[in-house]
Each structure stands twice: as C-alpha cells, then as structure tokens.
Amino acid sequence: xxxxxxxxxxxxxxxxxxxxxxxxxxxxxxxxxxxxxxxxxxxxxxxxxxxxxxxxxxxxxxxxxxxxxxxxxxxxxxxxxxxxxxxxxxxxxxxxxxxxxxxxxxxxxxxxxxxxxxxxxxxxxxxxxxxxxxxxxxxxxxxxxxxxxxxxxxxxxxxxxxxxxxxxxxxxxxxxxxxxxxxxxxxxxxxxxxxxxxxxxxxxxxxxxxxxxxxxxxxxxxxxxxxxxxxxxxxxxxxxxxxxxxxxxxxxxxxxxxxxxxxxxxxxxxxxxxxxxxxxxxxxxxxxxxxxxxxxxxxxxxxxxxxxxxxxxxxxxxxxxxxxxxxxx
Numbered sequence: 001x002x003x004x005x006x007x008x009x010x011x012x013x014x015x016x017x018x019x020x021x022x023x024x025x026x027x028x029x030x031x032x033x034x035x036x037x038x039x040x041x042x043x044x045x046x047x048x049x050x051x052x053x054x055x056x057x058x059x060x061x062x063x064x065x066x067x068x069x070x071x072x073x074x075x076x077x078x079x080x081x082x083x084x085x086x087x088x089x090x091x092x093x094x095x096x097x098x099x100x101x102x103x104x105x106x107x108x109x110x111x112x113x114x115x116x117x118x119x120x121x122x123x124x125x126x127x128x129x130x131x132x133x134x135x136x137x138x139x140x141x142x143x144x145x146x147x148x149x150x151x152x153x154x155x156x157x158x159x160x161x162x163x164x165x166x167x168x169x170x171x172x173x174x175x176x177x178x179x180x181x182x183x184x185x186x187x188x189x190x191x192x193x194x195x196x197x198x199x200x201x202x203x204x205x206x207x208x209x210x211x212x213x214x215x216x217x218x219x220x221x222x223x224x225x226x227x228x229x230x231x232x233x234x235x236x237x238x239x240x241x242x243x244x245x246x247x248x249x250x251x252x253x254x255x256x257x258x259x260x261x262x263x264x265x266x267x268x269x270x271x272x273x274x275x276x277x278x279x280x281x282x283x284x285x286x287x288x289x290x291x292x293x294x295x296x297x298x299x300x301x302x303x304x305x306x307x308x309x310x311x312x313x314x315x316x317x318x319x320x321x322x323x324x325x326x327x328x329x
Contacts, residue, residue, distance in 0.1 A: 004190065004191040005180075005188050005191075006028075006188075006189040006190075007025070007029055007032070009178065010025050010173075011025055013173065013175065023106055023107065024108070024133070024157070027080065027085040027086065027133065028157070028171075030082075030085075031131060032169060032189055034072075034075050034076045034079045034080070035167070035169055035182075035189075037079075038072045038076075038114075038161070038163070039161070039167040039182060041068065041072075042121075042163040043163070066115070066119075066122075069115045070093070073093040073094070073112075073115075076091070076112050076131075077091065077094075077098055080112075081098060081100060082104075083106070084104060085108055086100060086105065086109065086110045087100050087105040087106060087107065087136050087147070088100060088109050088147065088148065089109075089110045089111070090109070090110075090111045090148060091111075091112050091113075091114060092112070092113045092114070092273055092276040093114060096307075097148060097307065099143050107136050108133050108134065108136065108156065109134040109143075109150075110131065110132075111131065111132045111133075111134070111276060111280075112130065112276065113273070113277055115127055115128075116130050116246050116277065117242075117243070117245060117247065119243070120242075120244050125247070126162055126163065126244055126246065126247040127163055127244055127246065127247075128162040128163060128244070128247070129160060130159075130246065130276060130277055131158070131160070132157065132158040132159075132276075132279060132280040133158070134150050134156060135154070137150065149304050149305065149307070150303070150304075151300065151301060151302060151303040152283060152299055152300035152301075153300040153301065155279065155283050156173065156174075157171060157172065157173040158171065158172060158281075158283040159171025159172065159280070159284070160246050160249075160250075160280070160281075160284070161246075162250055164247070166181050167181070167182035167184075168181055168192075169189050170253075170284065172283060172284050172287040172288075174283075174287065175287075176194065176196070176288075177195065177253075177287050178191065178193065178194050178195065178196070179196060180192060196253065198254075198288045198318075199255065200256070200289075200317055200319050201256060201317050201319040202237075202252065202255055202258065202316065202317045203234060203237055203255075203256070203257060204237055204238045204239070204240045204255065205226045205238075205240075205257055205260065206240050206242075206248045206259040207223065207239075207261070208261070209239065211264055214264040214265040215264050215265075216263070216264065218327065218328045218329075219262045219328070222260075225327055233323075240257075245272070245277055245281070249281055249315065252315070252316050253284070253288060253290075256317040257317060258317065258320040258324055259313070260314050260324075261312065261313045262312045262314070263294075263312040269312070270294070270313060271310055272311060272313050273308060273309070273311075274299075274304045274309045274310065275304060275308075275309070278299050278313045279299060279300065279302075281315055282300050282315065283300065289318065290315065290316055290317055290318055290321070291316070291317075291318050291321040291322075292314065292315040292321075293325065294312045295314055295324075295325075295328045299313070299315075314328075
C-alpha cells in the first residue's frame with residue numbers, strides 16, 4: 001500500500017489548483033475525522049453501550065431511524081458545521097438544512113447521507129456514509145434555493161466511506177476517483193488505489209427483484225434481456241444484490257456491470273434521494289469512466305426542486321448503461 005495519507009494527497013491536489021485557499025482541504029479533513037469516529041462506532045456496535053436497534057424516531061422520509069443513524073448524523077453535522085468552511089449542511093435525516101451563522105460561515109454547501117444502508121446494521125452487513133460538496137452560488141450571506149438545489153454537475157467533490165472488513169474512503173474532486181484504506185493501528189487513511197476506472201462492461205446486474213411485480217414493462221424486459229444466454233454479448237449476467245447502496249455501488253465500480261433502482265408502479269419517482277445518493281454516486285462513476293441516469297436523462301443534468309427529491313437510478317459500466325438505455329427507451 002502507498003504510504004500517502006488522504007490529507008497529504010488532498011494537499012498535493014490543492015497545490016495544483018489555481019486560486020486554492022485551503023478551505024476545501026480543511027473541510028475534507030473534518031469529513032475524514034468524522035469517518036474515523038463513525039467507523040470506530042460501527043466496528044464496536046454491540047459492545048459496551050447499546051448502540052444497535054431503533055432510536056424510536058421517524059425521519060423526514062418516513063423511515064424508522066436506527067440509533068447509529070442518529071449518531072453518525074450528529075458527528076458529521078458537528079464536525080463539518082464547526083469547520084468554518086461551510087454555510088449550510090443538508091442531511092437525509094434532517095427535514096430542513098442546518099444554516100451556519102454568517103460570522104462562522106464558509107463558501108461551501110455540505111450534503112450527507114450519514115449512514116446509508118442502516119437497515120442492515122443489526123445483521124452486520126457493509127454500510128457507509130455518502131457526501132457531496134457544492135460551492136455557494138448566491139451573493140450575500142443568505143443561503144437560498146440557488147445554493148441548496150443545484151444540479152449535480154456543479155458538485156465540487158463527492159465521496160463515500162464504506163464500513164466493512166476494512167474502512168475505505170472513496171472520493172473525487174473532478175480529477176479521477178481515489179480510494180484510501182484506514183489503518184486502524186495508526187488511525188490514518190492511506191492511498192490504496194489512484195485514478196480508479198470502472199470496466200467498460202461487467203457481468204453482473206444489481207437490482208431488488210422482489211419488486212418485479214410492480215416494475216414497468218421496459219424494466220422487466222431489461223432484466224429478462226440480462227438473463228438471456230448470448231455468448232456474443234457475454235450474457236447471461238449474474239444477479240448480485242446486497243441492499244446497501246454503498247456496498248452494491250462499490251462492487252459495481254470495481255467489477256463493472258449495472259446497478260438499478262428503478263421507479264415502479266408504487267413509486268414512479270424511485271426511492272433514492274437525488275442530493276444524498278444519486279448525484280454523488282453519479283459524479284464518482286463518471287469520473288471513473290462510467291455513466292449514471294434516471295433511465296432517460298443524465299443524473300448530473302437534473303436540477304432538483306426539493307432537498308429530499310427522489311429519482312430512479314441506473315449506474316454502472318458505459319457499455320451496460322448504453323444497452324440499458326436502448327431497452328428502456
């Protein structure tokens with residue numbers, strides 16, 4: 001493993017960026033500290049204090065909140081909110097944005113899904129945190145919808161932390177996708193893969209087929225196509241589905257293929273949040289050579305109308321995505 005730390009890597013990139021002020025580096029430092037704290041708590045879940053199970057609270061999405069959801073949310077909001085580098089934080093767990101007072105505010109907007117896949121916590125399946133960073137757009141001290149509802153292509157950076165057999169920090173600031181692995185003995189993230197590239201075609205698809213009865217016909221035809229036997233197009237594909245977006249996406253990023261969370265007859269707009277899940281993952285996959293869409297248009301071109309807006313998501317290898325678009329059309 002390369003002994004370059006995450007902070008060293010970001011500082012090197014900062015020196016190559018004209019006009020860099022160091023604010024982004026400071027912000028990322030707070031994010032990685034939060035990742036270390038949450039990683040430790042996830043790894044110790046079930047030991048000592050009771051951190052497993054439900055908190056008894058229901059979030060803005062109408063979902064029951066796990067205790068670790070609340071814990072991770074509090075950690076990221078506290079650390080990032082006190083960094084002096086941001087003017088607002090939006091979280092999947094909070095109905096409204098957290099606005100930083102102007103005298104302590106910076107120029108960035110921070111968006112976070114503090115603990116994605118939290119329904120898998122109690123069964124010890126990989127979970128993660130997803131984040132993205134935007135730059136404030138409106139003049140003056142007030143935070144407006146122009147700042148909070150930006151299209152994904154205006155992200156300054158996006159990343160996720162996956163808590164599994166090892167804790168990985170995967171991020172992009174528009175110059176490639178880079179992975180860092182946490183050394184628990186030293187408490188440092190070290191560079192493990194620089195400039196990751198997704199395979200042009202994979203051999204797996206990832207989707208919750210338990211919802212197939214409520215799928216629209218184009219989605220049913222797409223999955224049937226992937227199951228067909230055709231050596232020329234390297235089919236059939238194998239089904240691989242964990243039910244934790246960070247885990248399913250990370251496997252797709254490494255191995256290729258396609259991850260799908262379509263809209264259906266019950267939820268036409270899908271269930272994944274644009275700001276907290278779809279947009280950051282789309283920025284990452286595109287910087288790795290892949291593609292992401294809602295089945296019709298590029299995810300990063302969508303301008304959301306609500307902080308908690310949901311979208312269908314198709315994301316993965318470019319050749320698999322092209323075939324999917326042709327069939328969905």
